[in-house]
Amino acid sequence: MKLSEAKQQFISSWGAFGTHWGINRTMAQIHALLLVSASPLSQDNIMEELNISRGNANMNIRELINWGLVERVLLPGERKEFFVAEKDIWKVVRQIIKERKKRELEPMLRLLDQLEDVEGDRKDKEVKTFVETVGGIKKFGHQADRTLDLMVRAEENWFLSALGKFFK
Amino acid sequence: MKLSEAKQQFISSWGAFGTHWGINRTMAQIHALLLVSASPLSQDNIMEELNISRGNANMNIRELINWGLVERVLLPGERKEFFVAEKDIWKVVRQIIKERKKRELEPMLRLLDQLEDVEGDRKDKEVKTFVETVGGIKKFGHQADRTLDLMVRAEENWFLSALGKFFK
DNA sequence: TTAATTTTTCAATAAATTTTGAAAATTCAA
DNA sequence: TTGAATTTTCAAAATTTATTGAAAAATTAA
Numbered sequence: 001m002k003l004s005e006a007k008q009q010f011i012s013s014w015g016a017f018g019t020h021w022g023i024n025r026t027m028a029q030i031h032a033l034l035l036v037s038a039s040p041l042s043q044d045n046i047m048e049e050l051n052i053s054r055g056n057a058n059m060n061i062r063e064l065i066n067w068g069l070v071e072r073v074l075l076p077g078e079r080k081e082f083f084v085a086e087k088d089i090w091k092v093v094r095q096i097i098k099e100r101k102k103r104e105l106e107p108m109l110r111l112l113d114q115l116e117d118v119e120g121d122r123k124d125k126e127v128k129t130f131v132e133t134v135g136g137i138k139k140f141g142h143q144a145d146r147t148l149d150l151m152v153r154a155e156e157n158w159f160l161s162a163l164g165k166f167f168k
Numbered sequence: 169m170k171l172s173e174a175k176q177q178f179i180s181s182w183g184a185f186g187t188h189w190g191i192n193r194t195m196a197q198i199h200a201l202l203l204v205s206a207s208p209l210s211q212d213n214i215m216e217e218l219n220i221s222r223g224n225a226n227m228n229i230r231e232l233i234n235w236g237l238v239e240r241v242l243l244p245g246e247r248k249e250f251f252v253a254e255k256d257i258w259k260v261v262r263q264i265i266k267e268r269k270k271r272e273l274e275p276m277l278r279l280l281d282q283l284e285d286v287e288g289d290r291k292d293k294e295v296k297t298f299v300e301t302v303g304g305i306k307k308f309g310h311q312a313d314r315t316l317d318l319m320v321r322a323e324e325n326w327f328l329s330a331l332g333k334f335f336k
Numbered sequence: 337t338t339a340a341t342t343t344t345t346c347a348a349t350a351a352a353t354t355t356t357g358a359a360a361a362t363t364c365a366a
Numbered sequence: 367t368t369g370a371a372t373t374t375t376c377a378a379a380a381t382t383t384a385t386t387g388a389a390a391a392a393t394t395a396a
Contacts, residue, residue, distance in 0.1 A: 003295055006286040010302060013279050020272050022188040024384065035305075038297040043343080053386045058344060079341065079394070087301050089308045104188050111181050118174040127171055129206035133255050134178060137203075140257045192354065211373080221356045226374060247364075247371065343392070350385070355378105362373070 007036055011050075026052060027060040031069060031085060040073050040082035068095045098152045105145055112138040175204055179218070194220060195228040199237060199253060208241050208250035236263045266320045273313055280306040 011032040018028025029050055034041060041049075047057045061083060064070035069092060073082050086092055115134050120127040179200040186196025197218055202209060209217075215225045229251060232238035237260060238253050254260055283302050288295040 001283070001286050003286050003288050003298060006283045006302075007298065009279065010283055010298075013276065017272065017276055020190040020268075022190055026384075035301050036298045038293040054343085055345080055387065056385050059385090062344090081343080087297075087304070089301075089304045093308070100188075104185065108181065108185055111177065115169070115174045115178055118169050118171050120171050125206040129255075130171060130175065130178075130204045133203050133257075134174075136255070136257045140261070194354080222373085223357065223375075224355050227355090230374090249373080338396090339394100340396100341392105341394080343390105345390075346386105346388100348386085348388105350383105352381105352383070354381070356376105356380085357378095358376100360373105360375075363371080365370090366368090 007033075010036060024060070026050070026056055027063055030057070030060050031064055034064075034070060034083060034085035035087060037084075040075065040084045042078075042080045042082050044080070046083070067099055094152050094154070097148050101145065101148050101152070105141065105148070109138065109141050109145060112141060175201075178204060192228070194218070194224055195231055198225070198228050199232055202232075202238060202251060202253035203255060205252075208243065208252045210246075210248045210250050212248070214251070235267055262320050262322070265316050269313065269316050269320070273309065273316070277306065277309050277313060280309060 011029050014032035014035075015025040015029040018031075019025055030046055033046060033049055043054070043057050043061065046052075046061070047054060050057075061070065064085075065072065070083050070085050073084055075082050086095070112134060116131070116138065118127065118130060122128055122131065179197050182200035182203075183193040183197040186199075187193055198214055201214060201217055211222070211225050211229065214220075214229065215222060218225075229238065232253075233240065238251050241250050241252055243250050254263070280302060284299070284306065286295065286298060290296055290299065
């Protein structure tokens with residue numbers, strides 16, 4: 001397989017993959033393109049490679065920067081901005097965990113904490129089921145939150161390899 | 169907070185949560201509703217509670233069954249079908265991991281395996297970056313695949329609590 | 337300064353996804 | 367069998383989300 005074809009395939013399936021994770025196709029494709037580029041790309045490069053408009057490129061590049069997955073670089077003698085993606089996949093995953101934890105898990109846990117003190121007789125079957133189910137989710141969520149914290153803080157890939165040994 | 173209000177809130181935020189994970193709002197809401205219901209609900213119950221159409225309810229209930237998160241139950245003396253959700257959150261999470269692994273991770277790994285044998289000089293910077301980045305993702309992916317396998321096979325919540333102790 | 341280049345914004349448009357509801361198919365009691 | 371109850375399907379409509387492109391804003395070299 002030729003490099004250009006392989007790149008195409010990678011970009012396209014990374015884009016499809018993203019849509020299963022609440023990330024829009026274009027954002028995932030830009031990320032994929034930068035992941036496999038040896039050198040920084042400008043917004044125009046990206047527009048051309050992916051056949052997308054200026055506004056679309058700009059918006060999604062910015063979003064990738066907000067997520068901490070891409071950064072701007074200034075090339076000497078160039079007026080344009082260029083962009084590169086972090087290529088160490090473990091760092092990428094850590095960054096995504098960090099952001100999603102903050103954006104999704106933590107707000108959900110705050111809500112669950114509130115829902116705990118629902119009025120009513122604990123002997124009522126409906127009340128009991130609600131309290132127990134929500135309580136279980138809350139407990140699981142807090143435990144996951146702590147575990148993810150450790151993952152995010154881990155400096156190296158030691159987490160997964162430690163796990164591997166742990167389970168053997 | 170009243171039970172009905174708490175239920176409403178839980179359903180609504182579980183729905184919003186789902187949309188960040190590539191799951192449609194209604195499917196997540198039906199799941200939430202069943203999670204906090206003490207007794208099985210019929211399709212009509214669900215339609216009424218969530219104010220959705222028959223077709224919509226039917227389609228999303230079926231999808232939840234495909235995901236292994238909900239099951240049909242037949243109530244004695246009733247002609248209609250009723251539905252219940254697995255309430256043990258650890259089992260729910262394991263089931264989701266199992267399905268997403270099969271539907272998303274495994275196909276991606278098969279593609280990455282193919283992309284590995286790209287033609288071209290390994291000294292070419294573009295080729296090198298591609299091979300290394302994709303290789304890194306592949307390695308990470310396979311490792312994650314094995315770890316998730318262990319999680320799915322784990323019978324009880326011992327996984328997270330073991331982790332907790334492991335990291336202390 | 338000025339003016340060319342580049343980035344950002346955002347209303348309009350397009351595309352994708354979800355929802356509806358009525359009709360068809362299926363199930364099941366009698 | 368029949369027919370009422372229930373489930374399923376699916377084309378059309380509604381809604382949501384993504385994309386465009388042109389205009390405005392910002393940046394920078396001279």
